[in-house]
Amino acid sequence: xxxxxxxxxxxxxxxxxxxxxxxxxxxxxxxxxxxxxxxxxxxxxxxxxxxxxxxxxxxxxxxxxxxxxxxxxxxxxxxxxxxxxxxxxxxxxxxxxxxxxxxxxxxxxxxxxxxxxxxxxxxxxxxxxxxxxxxxxxxxxxxxxxxxxxxxxxxxxxxxxxxxxxxxxxxxxxxxxxxxxxxxxxxxxxxxxxxxxxxxxxxxxxxxxxxxxxxxxxxxx
Ligand SMILES: C[S@@+](CC[C@H](N)C(=O)[O-])C[C@H]1O[C@@H](n2cnc3c(N)ncnc32)[C@H](O)[C@@H]1O
Numbered sequence: 001x002x003x004x005x006x007x008x009x010x011x012x013x014x015x016x017x018x019x020x021x022x023x024x025x026x027x028x029x030x031x032x033x034x035x036x037x038x039x040x041x042x043x044x045x046x047x048x049x050x051x052x053x054x055x056x057x058x059x060x061x062x063x064x065x066x067x068x069x070x071x072x073x074x075x076x077x078x079x080x081x082x083x084x085x086x087x088x089x090x091x092x093x094x095x096x097x098x099x100x101x102x103x104x105x106x107x108x109x110x111x112x113x114x115x116x117x118x119x120x121x122x123x124x125x126x127x128x129x130x131x132x133x134x135x136x137x138x139x140x141x142x143x144x145x146x147x148x149x150x151x152x153x154x155x156x157x158x159x160x161x162x163x164x165x166x167x168x169x170x171x172x173x174x175x176x177x178x179x180x181x182x183x184x185x186x187x188x189x190x191x192x193x194x195x196x197x198x199x200x201x202x203x204x205x206x207x208x209x210x211x212x213x214x215x216x217x218x219x220x221x
Contacts, residue, residue, distance in 0.1 A: 011079075
């Protein structure tokens with residue numbers, strides 16, 4: 001049966017199960033990185049922020065704190081199992097302005113979500129573009145949605161030549177660490193900033209933060 005499943009279906013099926021132990025495995029590892037990503041993205045009160053591949057919602061409370069009572073946070077993910085965890089977190093914390101949406105992997109789903117959500121000011125892709133397939137389509141899709149002055153941050157792990165340990169990380173996360181997801185962001189945005197964390201081998205590669213701002217003159221891509 002597995003042979004007939006697409007990569008996306010297999011990734012979803014894995015994350016549906018991974019949801020049970022995801023937080024226990026990753027919680028401490030990325031706490032500081034999440035804060036730094038939100039700072040790099042420039043999330044401010046009253047903004048609408050999308051968390052692409054929000055998973056169990058580990059970044060949602062920080063995003064909610066940054067946009068405040070009158071902002072909006074939209075978490076999107078493909079895995080129902082991960083979203084159930086995120087929903088429980090949102091209920092526990094009584095976040096009335098945090099919405100969760102299940103996305104399909106087809107190209108049309110981003111435009112459909114965007115028309116439902118309305119104006120989006122910031123987009124965060126935290127450990128998601130290394131997993132999402134096809135990641136270019138999703139990155140470009142969200143850049144298309146951002147208005148002039150809107151910004152997108154990619155926070156992820158890169159390894160040009162994964163060794164045995166990194167391959168284990170790739171297997172557990174269903175990730176491809178050799179992707180250079182910052183490159184199309186750099187091409188399509190202004191004020192591009194790329195920051196590397198040198199000593200993060202235990203993450204499977206080097207952690208990076210890439211941020212760019214959408215400029216009206218680059219719209220016709
Ligand atoms: C490594 S987890 C990261 C979760 C979360 N951002 C975090 O920092 O903990 C990758 C997430 O990407 C989600 N994902 C995979 N393919 C996706 C797609 N096509 N669209 C949206 N999310 C997707 C997975 O379900 C999973 O929750």
